[in-house]
Amino acid sequence: MNMIELENVSKIFYPGKIPAIALQDVSLQVQAGEFLVVAGASGSGKSTLLNLIGLMDEPTIGKIIIDSVESNHKKEKELTHLRRNYLGFIFQSFHLIPTLTVFENVEHPLRNIERDIYKRRQMVETALNDVALLDYMQRYPNEISGGQQQRVSIARAFAKNPAIVLADEPTANLDFANGVSILQLMEKMNRQKKVTFILASHDPEILSMSHRQILLKDGKIMKDTSAKKGGDYEK
Amino acid sequence: MKNRILSIACDLFGFIKFIVKNIWRNRRRTIITMASIAVGTLTLVLLQSYVQTMDMGLKADAVQKQFGHIQIAANGYFEGDENSGEHMMSLDVVNLVTEKAMELKQVDFVNNRVHLTGIIGTQKKSTIFMGISGIPEAEALMAPTLLKGKLLSASDPYGIMIGNAMAKKLGVDIGESLIAFVSTASGSQEAISVKVRGIYDALMPEQEKVIIYMPINSAWDLMLEKSSHRILIFLNDPAKLDQISQIMQDFIQKNNLHLEVRSWEQLAVFIKQIVGMFQGMIMVVAVIVFLVIIFNIQNTMHMAIHERFREIGAMRAMGSSRMEIVRSFLAEGFFMGLFGALAGMAIALVLMPYINSLHLNLPPGPGSDKPTPIMFTASSAIFLHALLVNLFTAFFASIFPALKGSKIKIIDALRYV
Numbered sequence A: 001m002n003m004i005e006l007e008n009v010s011k012i013f014y015p016g017k018i019p020a021i022a023l024q025d026v027s028l029q030v031q032a033g034e035f036l037v038v039a040g041a042s043g044s045g046k047s048t049l050l051n052l053i054g055l056m057d058e059p060t061i062g063k064i065i066i067d068s069v070e071s072n073h074k075k076e077k078e079l080t081h082l083r084r085n086y087l088g089f090i091f092q093s094f095h096l097i098p099t100l101t102v103f104e105n106v107e108h109p110l111r112n113i114e115r116d117i118y119k120r121r122q123m124v125e126t127a128l129n130d131v132a133l134l135d136y137m138q139r140y141p142n143e144i145s146g147g148q149q150q151r152v153s154i155a156r157a158f159a160k161n162p163a164i165v166l167a168d169e170p171t172a173n174l175d176f177a178n179g180v181s182i183l184q185l186m187e188k189m190n191r192q193k194k195v196t197f198i199l200a201s202h203d204p205e206i207l208s209m210s211h212r213q214i215l216l217k218d219g220k221i222m223k224d225t226s227a228k229k230g231g232d233y234e235k
Numbered sequence B: 001m002k003n004r005i006l007s008i009a010c011d012l013f014g015f016i017k018f019i020v021k022n023i024w025r026n027r028r029r030t031i032i033t034m035a036s037i038a039v040g041t042l043t044l045v046l047l048q049s050y051v052q053t054m055d056m057g058l059k060a061d062a063v064q065k066q067f068g069h070i071q072i073a074a075n076g077y078f079e080g081d082e083n084s085g086e087h088m089m090s091l092d093v094v095n096l097v098t099e100k101a102m103e104l105k106q107v108d109f110v111n112n113r114v115h116l117t118g119i120i121g122t123q124k125k126s127t128i129f130m131g132i133s134g135i136p137e138a139e140a141l142m143a144p145t146l147l148k149g150k151l152l153s154a155s156d157p158y159g160i161m162i163g164n165a166m167a168k169k170l171g172v173d174i175g176e177s178l179i180a181f182v183s184t185a186s187g188s189q190e191a192i193s194v195k196v197r198g199i200y201d202a203l204m205p206e207q208e209k210v211i212i213y214m215p216i217n218s219a220w221d222l223m224l225e226k227s228s229h230r231i232l233i234f235l236n237d238p239a240k241l242d243q244i245s246q247i248m249q250d251f252i253q254k255n256n257l258h259l260e261v262r263s264w265e266q267l268a269v270f271i272k273q274i275v276g277m278f279q280g281m282i283m284v285v286a287v288i289v290f291l292v293i294i295f296n297i298q299n300t301m302h303m304a305i306h307e308r309f310r311e312i313g314a315m316r317a318m319g320s321s322r323m324e325i326v327r328s329f330l331a332e333g334f335f336m337g338l339f340g341a342l343a344g345m346a347i348a349l350v351l352m353p354y355i356n357s358l359h360l361n362l363p364p365g366p367g368s369d370k371p372t373p374i375m376f377t378a379s380s381a382i383f384l385h386a387l388l389v390n391l392f393t394a395f396f397a398s399i400f401p402a403l404k405g406s407k408i409k410i411i412d413a414l415r416y417v
Helices: A046-053 A076-086 A102-111 A117-130 A145-161 A176-193 A204-209 A225-230 B002-067 B091-103 B136-142 B162-170 B205-210 B216-223 B238-252 B269-307 B309-317 B322-358 B380-406 B410-415
Strands: A001-014 A020-031 A033-040 A061-066 A088-092 A165-169 A196-200 A212-219 A222-225 B070-074 B107-121 B126-134 B147-149 B161-163 B177-183 B189-201 B211-215 B231-234 B260-261
Touching: A001 A046, A001 A196, A020 A061, A020 A196, A020 A222, A033 A046, A033 A204, A046 A061, A046 A196, A076 A088, A076 B309, A088 A145, A088 B002, A088 B161, A102 A117, A102 A145, A102 B002, A117 A145, A117 B002, A145 A165, A145 A176, A176 A196, A176 A204, A196 B177, A212 A225, A222 A225, B002 B136, B002 B269, B002 B322, B002 B380, B091 B107, B091 B231, B091 B238, B107 B136, B107 B162, B107 B216, B126 B136, B126 B162, B126 B177, B126 B205, B126 B216, B136 B211, B136 B231, B161 B162, B161 B177, B161 B205, B161 B231, B162 B189, B162 B205, B177 B216, B189 B211, B189 B216, B205 B211, B211 B216, B231 B238, B238 B260, B269 B309, B269 B322, B269 B380, B309 B322, B309 B410, B322 B380
Parallel strands: A033 A196, A033 A212, A088 A165, A165 A196, B126 B211, B161 B189
Antiparallel strands: A001 A020, A001 A061, A212 A222, B070 B231, B070 B260, B107 B126, B107 B177, B107 B231, B147 B189, B161 B211, B177 B189
């Protein structure tokens, strides 16, 4: 079953007089539970692709379908609903709220999803337990390490049991050991929870772990390992 | 159900905690903003308390010393020349109305007054006067501040009270005799000999120079007739003003008397004008103060949004709606307004009794030679008004930045460095 479908998607920015083509005629299907890595050099369109799948931006041309729901021309309210219920995000620089504790950071996005305080607490504790941070839940982000902050970010993304988790360069701000640990954690979450995982990265460790890789260059898919298995996609 | 209520309570508590923590992120900036709100609140409370003191003083003075709570006079008296010989009530009518008023338990006492003008003086000096004559016991209750001597008394029918300025002008003191001349309604000149029984002190020197208080019997002796211009009714419960006015109105109609009833509020129009003028001045000051507060809060909120740009983007990406962002920043503005206003009110509560205890004065007002005391009367209505105005201002000032914050494009916010 396709969890994500992109049909001839292009994204053109107009930063000045000359338009910048970030993505060009990209078509892609991602199966439910797949661990997909989007690779490519800086400026290749990785983040743009993730932003479009994450419904944070709209394609200039083409269609994006999430779990059979077409996202084009949706109202902001409907997009918010889709992001809230289908998508989890892991950011390169974590984006934890500094005034909230670890527990509160994980709980914050759940306020609109689970109204029952006891069930919500349970969800937060389960997520923190999964990332081995239950003992740190009363600490503030500035009281834990970068690796731990990214674990909190992962717990936050997974706490609501999303269908899709998007991670944009999740290990870029971490040292090697922490990076490996985070990757193993993400791989474990993908395996255990059957969540569709899309990562933008050029980290070789990540590439080696993925079920499938796509390589972007100048906004075009240059290589898709699943398609390669099919025989003719590599250009 | 219990679980749901608990969840709502926990969410509300969590939201307030989140807002308060956000407010305290940049403490120095928040303290400066809240200080400006506190100063605004303090200014509003002090100005309003001062005007309220003045309003209460003027009203009490107007009722006690000038008008009573209710006045009754012949038809046309209030619209005509108040001190002319026309529109007078006969003694029978005055007694009938007075008796009816005194039957009512809400009535404290009743006076009736005659106004007359003439010349008063010694053998060497004289001056014009405006005489206010009433029942001595009632006039004693209505009298201005006595500087020397005694108040009017029924046992001294020719003992009068003159102003300090008149006493100086005529060169007389307590116990000295004066001659008062008046023209009667029939056109004849009448004179009587009176004695200075008391010397009073008034706010306005003009009042001291011309107004004398005399027992009504001496006025009747001068006018050669027993009649009155007005009946003054004093209530022991001012809240019953309308009710008693109506009772007296009904009584007048039932007895077919050609009289009119007026409340002190209808007669003391000048108080409304004076207080209105001061309230207008307060309004101007309040608008300036609150414009400063609005700019200050807007600046603070814009800075907060600028600092939390990426955070807003992340929250939006994770499913926070625009409305949640708006609500969050509006709540920050609201709480800053609340804390600032509470601080301003607390300062006002401490400052007002302290300033009152210093007995400070303003320079004399127009037409007065007495300094105006600076006194504040605190009231819950003034504090509530100041609180609400501040909360509204803070909330209003936050709307534009909050809307701006909510419209941030997520990808721009996440890319923001």
